[in-house]
Amino acid sequence: MYAFEVQKPADLDTAKRDFESADDGQYLAGGQTLIPVLKQRLAMPSTLIPLDGIADIAGISVEGDSITVGAMTRHAAVAADKDIAKAIPALSKLAGGIGDPHVRNRGTIGGSLANNDPAADYPAAVLGLGATVVTDRREIEADNFFKGMFETALQPGEIITAVRFPIPECAGYVKLPNPATRYALVGVMVSRSGSKVRVAVTGAAPSVFRATDMEAALTMNFSPDAISGTEVPADGLNSDMHASRDYRAHLVGVLARRAVAEALA
């Protein structure tokens, strides 16, 4: 770890000022990616700006047909929340399957989305449920938020404050965890709201993406059989020592069918 300064803002405005005044400021949400990266000396920010002192960007609330999760809400809190369990059980399951208990008690939804790790679970939830990312300056639709590997629509210094999930009729999330990290080798979130079907895939490609052919088939017939012949092309998928692109392409199909079955269960 290289030396750095630490600021401890208690509100969003101070946090932004801290960021602007730093040479190379870095917000710290849950730290479950950033801290290991610092320990491995792979990053050397001049200033860390922890966001956990900012009270009004954590917590869960139900408003009509949506659920809003504050950016600094820990994964464990999402997994344990009764309203979420009732409204979007697939989201409870997803949050409860991130990492291990240590990660779930420190990691936050805002941190996970801002980082946009290609194998993280939350991007699949946000894209697969058609959520809206709320920041200190605007609202960003899920379809416009994820821009590539570790890239998002966030501008320098922009802070995610909350994520608003529309409550679907049904949804399912199934992942195959990497045995080493428990990140998703592949994870698929499927949801249906009226005639709208979303299939979001994480872990398989440089960034989370929607499997549009599957969505089309499931819009016609929301059942696992409807996508039994639908394949995701292996071209462009991730290939590494843990899983080849062919295997990942195969897993997308298997896990999507299982996610549909789970949504219907």
Add this chain to the structure above:
Amino acid sequence: MDTTPHKNRIGEAVRRVEDIRFLTGKGRYVDDVKLPNMVYAAMVRSPHAHADVKSIDASAALEIDGVLAVFTGADWKAAGYGPIPTKSAVKTFKDGSPLKEPPHHAMAIDRVRHAGEVVAVVVAETREIAREATEAVEVDYAPLPAVIGIKAALAPDAPQIWDIAPGNLCLDFELGNEEAQKKAFAAADHVVTLEMVNNRVTAVPIEPRGAVASYDKASDSYTLWNASQNIHANRDTIAEACLKIEKSKLHHIAPDVGGGFGAKNGVYPEPILVCHASKLVGRPVKWINDRGESFLSDTHGRDQISTVSLALDKDGTFRALRTETLGELGAYCATVGPFTPTGGSARTQGGPYKFDAIFYTAKAVFTNTALLDPYRGAGRPEASYQMDRIIDYAAANLGMDPQELRRKNLVPRDMLPMKTPMGLDVDSGDFPEVYKRLIAMTDRGGYEKRVKESAAKGLKRGFGVSAYLECTGGGPKEHAVVEFKDNGKVTLAVGSHSTGMGHETSFAQVLAGHLGIGMEDVEFRQADTDATPIGGGHGGSRGMEVGGSAVLQTARAVVAKGKEIAAHLFETSADKIEFEDGSFFEPGTNHTITIRDVIDASNDPDKLPDGLQPGCLNIGTTFERGIISIPNGAHAGEVEVDPETGVVKLVSYWVVDDFGTIVNPLLADGQVMGGVAQGVGQALMEEIVYDENGQLLTGSLMDYAMPRADDIPTMHLAFYEGAPTAKNLLGVKGAGEAGCVGAPPVVVNAVCDALKEYGVKHIDMPLTPEKVWRAIRAAGA
């Protein structure tokens, strides 16, 4: 768990006394050693697998505030230090010529031969400055082609790593009767052959390696705290071979050690380097490896490719076994590196099965990778895997029942004692009985129902078995010394050495039980070259077998001396005195005295007979075992395989072990469970991977998969105690490694059984989801 009092406490499930200390952060590991004026060393490690070191420029590092010194291979060489020698028990080629041992200096002199090799050492006021300064040391490398993979290293056109080792060959080896094996093969109805890989793994102890060295100029001597498993032998090597000082000038201590598994057995470069660093800067120097460095620089294990051939008759009777192994050593000969794929893997060939002939050959090969040295079992897991895997493979190919093949071919009890075709002396055991008890535990009657339940979930269920033969004992000698103190406590120091196994409990249990004193009065002193004159450390599952026997022998010597004191007090002769339950007494009289009173008398000149001095009960004895003992047992497991994804879940596990006498069943259970988990990890997920340039791809826990608690099912364990060995005083056979000897073949056999309908007959470890999925696709194609 049985907690009723046992005679001499042998067999009692005493809970581990050290755990409170460990679990509340009060363990004292090397990184807890903090000396006044202490400074820190950090290693500059080679990023290349194979390169000439053209020049090293440390000037920028030396300008950093707080940097005290930087030294390189040139400084090392100029100081006249010697290389780290190998202690391999196999020292010669088949033709009698000596093994090729290239000089293994503690740091690269002018060429690096694996990524992670130390090229310079930085010493600084803080750990952070030292680490930062390593990045300012400029090393000019001229990369050379790297040799990665055993078969590539043996290819005719492979680059040569060492001039003295043509073909990158360190050693070849053979054991057994080839003529008899060939004759048996020719006469047998079937010969089944399979090439199998024993994947490269590393121990990942929770405490990384580290050391603190303190040089004392006045006495020209060193004190070295070292996260080591073997301080006496390594003291001798570091002092005499490397630092070139008398061994009395090096006080070597391993305080609490957080796991070793073989990876802390050998002599490593860094502790020697910090000795030099301390002398150089005149202050104590600490170095602690980080996790990433550990993957690069800890020794690795296994990494063998073996061609195994089993000859059997059509009724299933085994005739002969032939194994041809290629084993990797890495860039140098580690402390016992060349022994593992040769003698170490040869000894238990054939397992507990009856053979007319066995023939084993091996080649030990250099590559541009980290060094290989013992890893829990060091050869016996390889042999067990080869044997129990070829049985299931033969059964699958010949349409036989693998469990019936095992049952039919186990050495019957009436053949014992025997010498195996590999020369092991098996004095005790009952392999068929152990096997029968194992199978009885596994609820075969309910299996079809479980298969259907799995099928209803879309999963394929499989059952796998192994029957293993072990050989344990490690270094043959061990010393145990007691000192009775005025405050009523007794200090026990043993040269054997815990890296977490529970010696503080089990050794105290043997001593306290035999003397009839409280275990809470025993203070255990962990490995220290000043505490015992000799010590065999930890390795080869020797703790209880050799160390425990030394404790018992010392306890008996205390009782014998105590009888002389009691006799003097009773005014009779020692041969009339008996000892039981903590009291000395003279049968037929009312003469009785507790050991506590005898201990007090032992420090009182007025109460001692002529010839005994105060402190006469402070006794140390050295126990020397005879032949290594032969634990054995059988494992079974059931798996569920998801054929769509290839994911394997181990769902049930059963073990019956013959470890002779069980001193503490709780601790023995722990050894088995940990060993099984380690073996399951190797079978399902663990693997060290280098790319073709020798870059380590599994350099962190993000890529090197370790088993977690939820990967391991509840284990059902039983001990067969009907055959204690006469090879040591306690009747024990080593328990420490057996778990990971038995487990890998069980997992692979069970998966192949689950997938037999697809025609899958073998998959090399680790059985990652993709590999299993591909095997299903390939077999079905």
